[in-house]
Amino acid sequence: MSGTFVGMPAFPEAARDAVRDTTLRGNLRHATHTIRAKRAKAVAELEDWARLREAGRQIKDRTLRRLDHYLVQLEEAVTAAGGTVHWAADADEANRIVAGLVRATGEREVVKVKSMATQEIGLNEALAAEGIAAYETDLAELIVQLGDDRPSHILVPAIHRNRGEIRDIFARTMSEWGRPAPDGLTDTPAELAEAARLHLREKFLRAKVGISGANFMVAETGTLVVVESEGNGRMCLTLPETLISVVGIEKLVPTWRDLEVFLQTLPRSSTAERMNPYTSMWTGTRDGLTGEGDGPRAFHLVLLDNGRSDTLADEVGRQALRCIRCSACLNVCPVYERAGGHAYGSVYPGPIGAILSPQLRGTASEIDASLPYASSLCGACYDVCPVAIDIPEVLVHLRERVVQGGPVTRRGAKVTLRPAKGHAAERAAMRAAAFAFTRPGTLAAGQRLAARTRRFHPRRLPGPGRAWSDSRELPKVPAEPFRDWWLRTRGGKDAEK
């Protein structure tokens, strides 16, 4: 994934700063609560929401079960429509392919549609290393790019910024990238949007190469679909002569008709709209012989694996590949709301990031091994997910992988992971507890000891116990555990087994 996240500390440390940043907390709370309430309303309008959700789940599962078949079908359809399909096993290969394609056009700059896949592989940085400038054209991505910042949300990458901060970024940096911000720019939404429009228009009209991702790919027709709100995507997909789309292999649906489900559930889940303002669909190139029709003259589809096949091999974890990146789970997550997106150390933050990053990247790094624990398992994410990904189930499954190791697939090969370091004390405690809990006598003895020594219990704990008692009092141990009261008052009714 993007080099900008390499060397991230574990989630708890990264989250600590965010929790204490009151501006950030305020920005996030306001933004997530607003969209959360709107989504709930938009979803409640549909009587058949539960069935749409179930249909979405089934379509994705059916596709994933025969992904190899549908990918070949897609390749044939795209090729027949004049496009070229490239296969990229990992980020490096995808970046090499895209850089090569851009170089072959002779261009030194490209315009980009908002795309998670290209962020995942760090495409902008890779292109910059080749001397190619990539301009983000989505408003929020533009803010992140101009601010030399990292995205913190899937749909609203600049969610951590407020209007005042955005104004300052525009006024300070637009001139370095192209048309400067107008003098006396204020922080009203209309003025900020107009400044971005003027700045971007210049780039749209000049660009010869566009780069996109896709929300969906239809296997039977070879059609790609981008769903957006601003219209910048439509510009990038239609104006340039060459279009390069980098798409994760899990974005497939078998038939055109399957879109019916997702084009209802995606906008309501992500922006709380009944329908998004722009849905762009394209199949290959404009007619190669006559030059008739719209769209690019050359179209390249780069199919990205980058850990997806390995994820698909895991029976519990594979449901993460159903994700349609709506970000409803982020907006409803109490942990995301307080920790912010950057703490997740990946372009995929929030609950989906916590189950996707440790699968796509593995659990070897500190941040990836800590992500499965970045949740209280409250289940709000599962509730809102339009493709019913049981995120808590996958989190617990990945926790198991971290503490116990076990079989996983890495780059197509089955390997057995060893238990992660740093969990030795916890493992010992769990073993001891399991021992006592299968022996009621041992448990009762421990309870009695705790009750007898209760006057000596400290109010605050030292060492690791501080994690609890820094912010909360400890419960007082009662004089007598329940089981002793029961024996004393009802003794003999059910003798100790």
Place this chain on the structure above:
Amino acid sequence: MRVALFLTCVNDTLYPDTGRAVVKLLERLGVDVDFPAGQTCCGQAHYNTGYRHRAEPLARHFAEVFAGYDAVVTPSGSCGAMVRELYPRMGARARAEGRGTSLTSALAPVVPKTYELTEFLVDVLGVTDVDAYYPHRVTYHPTCHGLRSLGLGERPTRLLAQVKGLDLVELPGADECCGFGGTFSVKNPDVSAAMGLDKVRAAESTGAGVLCAADNSCLMHIGGTLARLDSAMRPVHLAEILASTEEEQLV
């Protein structure tokens, strides 16, 4: 009907008052309730922290201890969800790992007959008015596993609404997690504490004197936060409110 109380290890050790309240309440409703002394822990903390294999013997132990009963009642939404939602899943995982159906068949009998307290009252006994008296202003926090895993819905508030003298006030953002989350509370202490603080502030904004929930794990976290803030608000388990009567008032 042979009814067993599964109190849970946390309540047994730290909150015996909740256990006494459940016994008192059920006996008042004419239920002959037993506390099988062999009971220990459902294995939830093990399972949720990633030690599924360590949770398996605890689940088997649970199934053995409660085998002879018609109903198992627990005053904990999360432990109830462990048995009902996660025991079947544990069995399925063992099967998928090629370990046969022995775990599934060992656990299957206890799964459908395990009830969270409010389910047992409303669905099995068919009561919402339990003749309780509790003259306080109360706000109710529906804990996540009760709310989303078990789908307790309005059962707890229907019960509370019938309590004489009780003034039930709505908790803003009630469905938001309090931040406990078992080992989450110590693995991510900063986020957990921030969530707890927000929950406490929302509760205090209601003007209630009592914060009620049907799970003492969450109340331990919320109550610990209240105590650290020297708040006048008290955390009280739902069972203790329902057990309280005019003759024998719990405070």
